[in-house]
Amino acid sequence: MLLAIDCGNTNTVFSIWDGERFIATWRTSTEWQRTADQYYVWLSTLMHFQKIDVNITEVIVSSTVPRVVFNLRVFADRYFNTRPIVVGKEGCELPVEVRVDEGTAVGPDRLVNTVAGYNLYGGDLIVVDFGTATTFDVVDTDGAYIGGVIAPGVNLSLEALHQAAAALPHVDITKPQNVIGTNTVACMQSGVFWGYIGLIKEICARIKAEHGRDMKVISTGGLAPLFQQAEALFDEFNDDLTMHGLVVINEHNRKNI
Numbered sequence: 516m517l518l519a520i521d522c523g524n525t526n527t528v529f530s531i532w533d534g535e536r537f538i539a540t541w542r543t544s545t546e547w548q549r550t551a552d553q554y555y556v557w558l559s560t561l562m563h564f565q566k567i568d569v570n571i572t573e574v575i576v577s578s579t580v581p582r583v584v585f586n587l588r589v590f591a592d593r594y595f596n597t598r599p600i601v602v603g604k605e606g607c608e609l610p611v612e613v614r615v616d617e618g619t620a621v622g623p624d625r626l627v628n629t630v631a632g633y634n635l636y637g638g639d640l641i642v643v644d645f646g647t648a649t650t651f652d653v654v655d656t657d658g659a660y661i662g663g664v665i666a667p668g669v670n671l672s673l674e675a676l677h678q679a680a681a682a683l684p685h686v687d688i689t690k691p692q693n694v695i696g697t698n699t700v701a702c703m704q705s706g707v708f709w710g711y712i713g714l715i716k717e718i719c720a721r722i723k724a725e726h727g728r729d730m731k732v733i734s735t736g737g738l739a740p741l742f743q744q745a746e747a748l749f750d751e752f753n754d755d756l757t758m759h760g761l762v763v764i765n766e767h768n769r770k771n772i
């Protein structure tokens with residue numbers, strides 16, 4: 516069975532794939548100091564609690580945080596006796612091309628999203644991923660990753676206001692009733708929420724114009740439905756997109772071995 520690990524700058528998600536579906540998914544905060552033994556204590560406790568008694572034989576990792584990879588490699592080796600595939604590292608082939616400036620280290624999450632998007636929806640895509648940063652990944656007709664956009668994440672934007680301005684509180688994102696806020700919190704939520712609606716619309720329109728072909732817009736990440744509530748911005752929402760991409764890349768590489 517496959518353990519797929521998607522490590523973002525804020526959270527790390529572990530999913531077990533039984534060959535047909537994900538039988539369990541768990542999330543922990545990303546901390547590069549966490550050791551292989553700590554991962555195992557955490558994971559085995561949750562598996563035991565949910566009565567998931569499976570034999571993990573393959574591990575695949577995508578990490579936007581380079582420092583966590585070492586301990587995840589030790590974790591796979593020590594507890595599952597397997598060498599993990601690490602996206603973007605030696606020994607991991609992608610089923611799609613990457614056409615960007617030479618020397619560019621594309622975030623592995625973006626490559627995984629590209630593979631998943633192409634596999635599920637075909638070419639000519641914009642994949643919007645709401646994470647610590649909001650990324651727009653452009654997938655060409657043949658499935659190649661050809662670049663995109665990196666914007667500050669929704670929570671990061673709100674947090675930046677709070678950090679930089681003494682009188683601005685910590686605020687959670689929500690869809691405000693009105694654009695004109697009548698208190699500080701509503702003003703901040705309006706700025707980020709409606710500003711983000713504008714950002715998504717403008718960036719997608721400009722990508723489509725630059726690409727010169729019809730494109731589907733696919734969204735992933737917990738905050739996508741919140742924005743979709745206000746306007747039809749995305750053609751599809753898929754919360755498991757990154758995990759699906761990890762499964763596809765794992766199969767591609769295991770076949771090649």
Ligand SMILES: Nc1ncnc2c1ncn2[C@@H]1O[C@H](COP(=O)(O)OP(=O)(O)O)[C@@H](O)[C@H]1O
Nearest residue numbers: 523524525526527645646647648670736737738
């Ligand atoms: N459904 C949701 N509602 C509100 N906030 C969310 C939701 N899903 C994720 N977040 C927040 O969005 C931010 C990015 O989270 P995550 O997608 O885990 O990022 P990353 O992949 O970069 O680690 C975090 O601050 C997280 O708490």
Ligand SMILES: CC(C)(COP(=O)(O)O)[C@@H](O)C(=O)NCCC(=O)O
Nearest residue numbers: 523524579621622624646647648665
């Ligand atoms: C843009 C990102 C920080 C997004 O990471 P996330 O929000 O998923 O934690 C990550 O994809 C990254 O570090 N990229 C490297 C630069 C690039 O993709 O061009």
Ligand SMILES: [K+]
Nearest residue numbers: 644646648650
């Ligand atoms: K992201």
